[in-house]
Amino acid sequence: MKRPGRDDAPDRLYTLTGGRSGSGPDSPFDLVTLVVAESGPTVGMQSEHAAVLRLTQAPTAVVEVAAELGLPVSITKILLSDLLAAGRVSARHPRNSALPDPDVLEQVLVGLRNL
Amino acid sequence: MDSATSDVRTPLGATADNGLKIVVVGGFGVGKTTMVRSVSEIRPLNTEETMTRAGEAVDDTSEIRGKTATTVAFDFGRITLDERNVLYLFGAPGQERFWFLWDRLFSGTLGAVVLVDTRRIDDSWYAIDRLERHGTPFIVACNDFGGARHAHSDVREALDLDPQVPLIDCDARTRESSKEVLITLVQHIQSRYAGQRAHAAASPREFV
Numbered sequence: 329m330k331r332p333g334r335d336d337a338p339d340r341l342y343t344l345t346g347g348r349s350g351s352g353p354d355s356p357f358d359l360v361t362l363v364v365a366e367s368g369p370t371v372g373m374q375s376e377h378a379a380v381l382r383l384t385q386a387p388t389a390v391v392e393v394a395a396e397l398g399l400p401v402s403i404t405k406i407l408l409s410d411l412l413a414a415g416r417v418s419a420r421h422p423r424n425s426a427l428p429d430p431d432v433l434e435q436v437l438v439g440l441r442n443l
Numbered sequence: 444m445d446s447a448t449s450d451v452r453t454p455l456g457a458t459a460d461n462g463l464k465i466v467v468v469g470g471f472g473v474g475k476t477t478m479v480r481s482v483s484e485i486r487p488l489n490t491e492e493t494m495t496r497a498g499e500a501v502d503d504t505s506e507i508r509g510k511t512a513t514t515v516a517f518d519f520g521r522i523t524l525d526e527r528n529v530l531y532l533f534g535a536p537g538q539e540r541f542w543f544l545w546d547r548l549f550s551g552t553l554g555a556v557v558l559v560d561t562r563r564i565d566d567s568w569y570a571i572d573r574l575e576r577h578g579t580p581f582i583v584a585c586n587d588f589g590g591a592r593h594a595h596s597d598v599r600e601a602l603d604l605d606p607q608v609p610l611i612d613c614d615a616r617t618r619e620s621s622k623e624v625l626i627t628l629v630q631h632i633q634s635r636y637a638g639q640r641a642h643a644a645a646s647p648r649e650f651v
């Protein structure tokens with residue numbers, strides 16, 4: 329199994345992200361933010377960006393993108409921030425609040441019972 | 444066998460728009476991955492978060508280049524609840540040194556399942572303490588590894604468990620049992636928040 333961040337040379341991660349910061353505390357992405365491609369990959373696009381766009385043709389959580397790409401979550405968020413800024417993906421953020429919506433809790437219960 | 448790359452992906456429906464989180468936490472080998480697998484619609488996937496010593500997610504590769512970063516692996520599965528809601532289940536190691544991972548996983552989490560092996564109860568103390576402090580709703584599920592059954596009262600006492608916190612037995616290898624664990628957790632979350640809402644309604648600040 330590929331263990332990015334451990335086996336990968338740090339230089340590869342550095343190249344992927346341009347050494348930039350982008351997933352700090354104000355990152356818009358939660359682990360379960362669902363990412364959806366707004367366009368397909370284009371020729372000459374950075375290969376990880378192209379891979380994200382292929383993966384997210386259907387809504388895909390940030391954590392799934394990370395697992396499928398074999399990259400740490402934090403690096404994945406940087407890639408996603410780039411794509412979001414370029415309008416190539418959209419993000420469906422979890423409807424979180426301090427107190428979960430009772431309707432959502434009921435939907436969770438119904439969904440679990442139907443499993 | 445877990446793998447970072449699945450051969451066949453099961454995509455979500457196009458209308459999915461709300462990701463929800465539940466964390467399964469517990470000591471080494473207590474059955475976290477087994478529980479995630481038994482209810483997940485995808486083969487559990489594995490990924491990792493890289494953190495600095497200070498517990499901040501690494502957002503700058505200079506941290507990775509230096510020696511200050513630690514990497515923690517966690518696995519997760521997925522349950523499509525309906526056309527909009529998707530539940531992600533995270534299995535997280537329960538040892539104290541992983542606290543920074545949980546604080547990230549717990550933020551915005553509906554609640555947590557603390558998986559306990561009654562032969563190694565002390566493995567769960569730290570996780571429970573942390574969840575209580577964090578205010579994350581949780582239940583305790585005792586995974587059945589055979590051997591003598593422990594009376595719930597003994598387990599509660601050993602864990603110094605709040606009487607409100609549900610304690611149930613489970614077999615993480617079966618879907619029905621794991622499903623029951625999750626249902627118990629969600630019902631507990633419902634009653635906890637119903638109490639909080641009633642409390643908020645009883646102090647009508649908006650009308651002052």
Ligand SMILES: Nc1nc2c(ncn2[C@@H]2O[C@H](COP(=O)(O)OP(=O)(O)OP(=O)(O)O)[C@@H](O)[C@H]2O)c(=O)[nH]1
Pocket residue numbers: 469470471472473474475476477478534536586587588589613614615616
């Ligand atoms: N008898 C019994 N065995 C179980 C149960 N749940 C899990 N196991 C077994 O216990 C072993 C460890 O289970 P895992 O799911 O890998 O445990 P884990 O908590 O993910 O382990 P780590 O991630 O290594 O900490 C496996 O061999 C499982 O088949 C259970 O309910 N009963």
Ligand SMILES: [Mg+2]
Pocket residue numbers: 475476477518534
């Ligand atoms: Mg495991």
